Amino acid sequence: MTRPILFLFGALLWYASPAQFTDALSYEVAYSGGMFLHPGLALGADLPFGGTTKDKANGRIIRHDYLVGADVGAYYHKRYHTGCWGQGRIGWRRTKLHRIGHYRTVSLGIGYLGTFIANSYAVDAQDNVRYRSAVGYGHFLLAPAIEWGADMRKPFLGAQAWFIRPKVQIQFNYFQGPNKYFLFETGLRF
């Protein structure tokens, strides 16, 4: 499994190009894998604002942007739970315009997570056992994330950039304190 992933990242790095991705509203489609391999999908939009560009003496050109955004997504972890989430997001992005458009975004999402536990048997006070195919719970959500990305050398299916984004969901309303769940996201930005 490791080799195909490394190959994919290598191909994407090769495909990166000088930066064009700056201050426009962008949309994203991403694989959102719970603990890497439990599959999921994330859709979102980012709007940068307050951008500044600095020409450094050594020839480097660095751009800083603030971001607001929104995401929705879901993941399927067969023996844990299925999660559907939606969040607003604020962040800060630093882009190296002089290179191949590498950018790094630090963001914090705030939202709601619905979890569905499959295959559950409820036992009541009279010892009756009742089967339920799915039981739902609601959670408040915080999701810090770091995104690394780069612009595409030329548009691929209309995408301007690709990215990887490790993210930890801090899921509240769990007894043992906020539960944590790791999501590895990688996708395209349009």
Add this chain to the structure above:
Amino acid sequence: MRYVAILLLACVLAACSKEGRLNEHVNEFFHVEVAGAQLPVKVRGNTASGKIILYIPGGPGGTGLDVSILDPGNWKQHLERDVAIAYYDQRGLGNAQGDFDEGSITLEQYLQDIRAIVLVLKTRYPGTEIHLMGHSFGALLTYRFMNRFGHEGLVKKYIASSGVGTRIVDPEHWEFRRAYVATIATHNLANGTDPAYWQEALDWLAQHPVIDTTPLRAKLYEYMLATAVEEEITVSIADVINILLLSDNNPFPYYLTLLQRQAFINHLVDQERAWDIKAEIPLLHEDLLIIGGEFDVNVPPQELPGYTTPSPLPTSASSSCPTPGTTIASPARALCGGGVGFRAVNGAALPECGQASQQQMK
């Protein structure tokens, strides 16, 4: 988005199966909802045998699902060929989920949870015998379950492994451990193993016939730790990858929330210590196999005869094992001081004594 929702719903429903399968290689997973908690249960092994052992993890703080993955007793290759084992995570621990409050973290509720799982197992696998097997703290829950619900007949037989029989406030607790260190020290001196250290230990024991202060208890415990035999359990890189990346479970609640769990784990320990276990164990009236280890520093073999029927301490694993296929009568007549004695649960074919003793020494 509609197609995504349909796909997810299909995935959720595909994971569901109301009826358990009865065959020799089952690996099934479901949750039991009881008093607000969703307790994950994994059933693995031979359900066609008509026997399921519900494993009650130790701790407090241990997780059952984790035991099923790491498989320290190699049960997957041995025990699970003959019977099925049900692993679960206790409320507040591991991958247990749901909506419940701190007030439900009690030993009584833990017993109710076990009972609920037993009821679900009997519903999901009709006609199957359910046996309980508790380790350490789980053994104490087993004793409690027997006292509380044994008369209901939901559970066929019981196994208690490395379950302590006295509390630290009991003078006997320290007498047994003092005798244990003396036995090991004498044995090591006779064999020429680190004679200076063990002579010093014997001299110290001679000077302190009563262990009744914290410094003395700390020193005794130091000697006890020196008697421990290292367990041959290795965790490979593949194990780590399996747990972190490929696991059925979410590893965060297991390994990264220890501090969050500590408060209610302490709460459980306090409840456990308030129970006069040595007075309760002789009252057990169900079929029970008690398992100890010759080098078990938590439950030294000297302790078990203290509350079971007095019997000579066996000197080797093989001599301490019951005859295969026999049934141990109640209350608590079996003691395998030299290792463990599986083979006695209602005639079930369980692992050979010698194999198990290597894995259960501590």
